[in-house]
Amino acid sequence: MTNNLDLEEKMKKIIGLSRDLVDISHEMGYEKSDKINREIISRIEKDMEYYSLDDLNKISLLILNEDQL
């Protein structure tokens, strides 16, 4: 079972991943969307192995709770 510390680390990693995706969109803004999509998918798949479904559900809940605070 993933502990909270791990979970925070993982969440931080996903935030980093999300920023990378925005970066890709920014830097490839003048490229065709297919090309950007491919780049994004390849970036996401690189990180996929780090997270279990359970982790992702918990992270999602954490973000939701933060929003409500």
Place this chain on the structure above:
Amino acid sequence: MIIEKIHLNNWRCFSGSHEIQIPYNVNKPITIVLAYNGMGKTSLMNAFLWCLHEMTTERFKKKEGFINDSVSIYDEATDSYTKEVSSFVSLTIKHNEERYLIKRMFKVGRETETTLEVFNIKDDGNNVSITTDDPQAFVDSIVPPSMAKQFFFDGEGVIKLVDDSNSDNKKESQLGRQVIKNGVHSVIGLDPASTSLKQVQGLIISAKREKTKVGGNDTGGNKESPEKELSKILDEINEIENVTDGTGTLIDENNKYSELKTKYEKAKQDSQKYKNLKAEVELKEQLIIVKNQAYKKFELAKKKYLEALSSNQIINFMMQEEGEKAKELFKENKSPRYPGKMHREIIDELLANEECLCGRPLKKKGDEEAYKHIERQMHRATNEESSQMYYDLKTAASNYAHFEETGDDDLSQAESELAIANSQFLLADDDYEKRGKVINTSKYKEKEARNIANKIDELEDLKEISAKKIGSLGAQLIALKEKEEKISKKISSSSTKGDLISKIDRKIRLLQVIEQIIRKEIKSNEELARSSIEKSVREYLKKYFIGDIKFYLTDDYQLKVIKPKSKKDKDKDTSGGESLLIGTGYVASLLQYCIGRKDNKYDLENDEEMWILKGTQLPFVIDSPFGGQGGRYRRGSCNIVSDSKAQVIYFLSETQADKTVYEALKDKVDKVYAMIGYRSGDESDETLEEIGNKGVSNKDDYLRWGESSEIFGVEYDKGGNDRTVFKVLNKNSWVDI
């Protein structure tokens, strides 16, 4: 983006090639272009807008004016150009530490064409064409078109950023708000985030589709599990197999058919038996013929036998009797030479007897010859002949004895033939009797066999119908079995599929989390931008303008001025000058905010709480920024703009570039370009010097700037008609004027 240089070539009123350097540093961020009205400053401002987005302000839309008259050979009569000519505007810009050359060209001739090229200017000065199919998209990514409208406009446009509820045209106001919102989103860096959000949302949909395709039931469809589907198929297979024997034959029909087939086979055997018996009967019939023939033969042989028996007895008797008579005669007639009449009669009698003795018709020829011979001998009639006759008679007797022997043989043979024929007859007769009964039975069997054969014919038809039925059931069975195999495989590979589905699930969830994060960050950044800009505007107004103006930034990024409620306060209603000032403060705050965000990187170590999106630095290129503002508002606007540290290019007429503006900006201006010369349509023959000498007020206007900044004069070719020569004069020569 920082604009470093603009290059115009035969574009609109600028005849020939002109380069204008636009220096920028944070301490002196302002460049001023001074010109009297009608000299071409709005053309110059439009050159920026056209080069970047192929846009112009309303009055400059006509393409006929894009090429300077000095080169354009436009024939109004034919509404066409007589030769191929072109004009271009290029901008040298700095963006994200890279330098680019953006060049837009307008070409006329056989066809009218506008092209855009973008080059990356390397440190060694070489231009490298950027690798993109869509250079406009590249430019748009640097300067969002929605923002270009806000940053390259006439000064009065700034008012549109402020809603003081004075707008008569609500629709236009609404449209303006949307443009502003889009523009602000772009410059504060929300565009890439919004694009990412859309892409991530698209990927979520794709992943969900992928899951459905693989066999997951995420879409909420009513698809059964493979196990359930398999069990259903197995039931269907059993159902079909229950009515068939598994090889595709229907059991009921097959049983009926088998039963009849057995009967048929038996009947067929019986029929064969009958056929065999029939053959036997035919044989028997033949035997009857044979029997009859044998019987006839028997009768004949019997007759022959009886005849032979009778002849034998007669001959024996006659031979005995006549032999004695011949002996007597021989004795009596010692001289056979004269047999006398009696002899002759005896001979005749003998001859007659001889005929009888033969027991058969004499062979004509031989017998006649013998008779004749005897007769001839008789004619010779001697004793010798008589004696000879005796011997002949003896020979005849001997011959008869031989005949007797052969006559016995004939008899024996006839007897034997009779016996054989008789036995054959009896046998055939017996067989006929015996087999007759079987033949009768066989005849019945044959009838039965025929009936069965007819039934079998009917069954064959039935079988054909069944075969068709079976064919369809068989096809169903095959299809079901194939399906069964497929599903079984599916089930057996369900662990692999399960892994795949689980992977897709994780992907979907990860994308959803990313979507959550980006949404949250967009929201946070918007809130941050809104509050920062609002705060900055308040500070600017407090610092550079003493007044009590209440406002807030709407969700559409428009500054909403709250009108005073009391009658006393209503008198203090915001004027156009105030709105323009607030608008300028808003633009400056926005630019300042973006500059502050431009260099921010996503540093997780230092920025865990807030994800700051990259802002886009843009220059503020504005024509006649002060509109109808009074002195104090102008001063405020100038201070606010220069305080923002953003690159500013002001296009000022002599009336706008007054002492107040000069005092406010003098320390912030790096370069001042003065466009002097003939106004558009001026028919004067005066030289530049003459104009300079004549216009003292002009000199005053420009000299003021010359004291604090380097001034470049712009010399127009005389003659007007937009035939312009852009000539740079040095400061000293200008001052001397």
